[in-house]
Amino acid sequence: MSLHTDEILLRPLQQQDAAELLELRLRNHDFLQPFEPIRPASFLTLTGQQEQISQAQIDFERGTAYAFGVFSRESGKMIGRVALSNVARGAWQNATIGYFMDQACNGKGYTTSAVNLALRFALTDAGLHRVQAAVMPRNQASIRVLEKNRFRQEGLSLRYLQINGVWEDHLLYALTAEEWAQ
Numbered sequence: 001m002s003l004h005t006d007e008i009l010l011r012p013l014q015q016q017d018a019a020e021l022l023e024l025r026l027r028n029h030d031f032l033q034p035f036e037p038i039r040p041a042s043f044l045t046l047t048g049q050q051e052q053i054s055q056a057q058i059d060f061e062r063g064t065a066y067a068f069g070v071f072s073r074e075s076g077k078m079i080g081r082v083a084l085s086n087v088a089r090g091a092w093q094n095a096t097i098g099y100f101m102d103q104a105c106n107g108k109g110y111t112t113s114a115v116n117l118a119l120r121f122a123l124t125d126a127g128l129h130r131v132q133a134a135v136m137p138r139n140q141a142s143i144r145v146l147e148k149n150r151f152r153q154e155g156l157s158l159r160y161l162q163i164n165g166v167w168e169d170h171l172l173y174a175l176t177a178e179e180w181a182q
Contacts, residue, residue, distance in 0.1 A: 003117040008110050010068040010082065010117045013056050018067055020078045024102060028088055031103040035139060038165050062073040063087060066126060070114045079105045082118045093129035095122055106141065112148045119149060123150035123177045151175045
């Protein structure tokens with residue numbers, strides 16, 4: 001299964017992607033760390049990435065999360081990741097979206113396109129009704145990605161997530177299937 005535009009391809013992560021995912025994370029560690037939780041040192045190892053992919057494959061099969069690698073269609077190289085996590089079924093039919101892109105690929109519209117493809121999957125193939133996102137107010141680039149994908153801001157959650165060792169406020173955004181269809 002894959003989703004694509006002319007520039008990018010999204011597909012579920014596979015074990016053979018582990019080394020490339022590790023290299024992407026290591027190359028972008030300093031760039032991404034201000035926006036991510038502090039993880040154990042084992043996370044940034046080949047074994048750590050293999051474990052992440054194994055769990056992602058299990059979650060994908062169970063329908064509890066959907067993680068995709070983002071690949072350049074021109075080079076075939078992995079340039080990012082987008083994931084639908086915390087999938088809730090029943091009356092809620094909701095997921096949380098998270099994403100990152102190689103710093104060298106920022107400003108080219110790839111993140112906006114990757115989020116759009118993941119939304120299409122979530123609100124059609126996965127049968128979800130709602131996708132939400134949380135972003136720190138200072139992360140203007142991520143806010144622009146959400147706004148370009150028609151997410152609406154729902155409010156501010158104080159001390160919402162521990163990011164880089166600090167409890168950070170986050171703006172909450174959401175998009176429903178009805179809004180997507182308009």
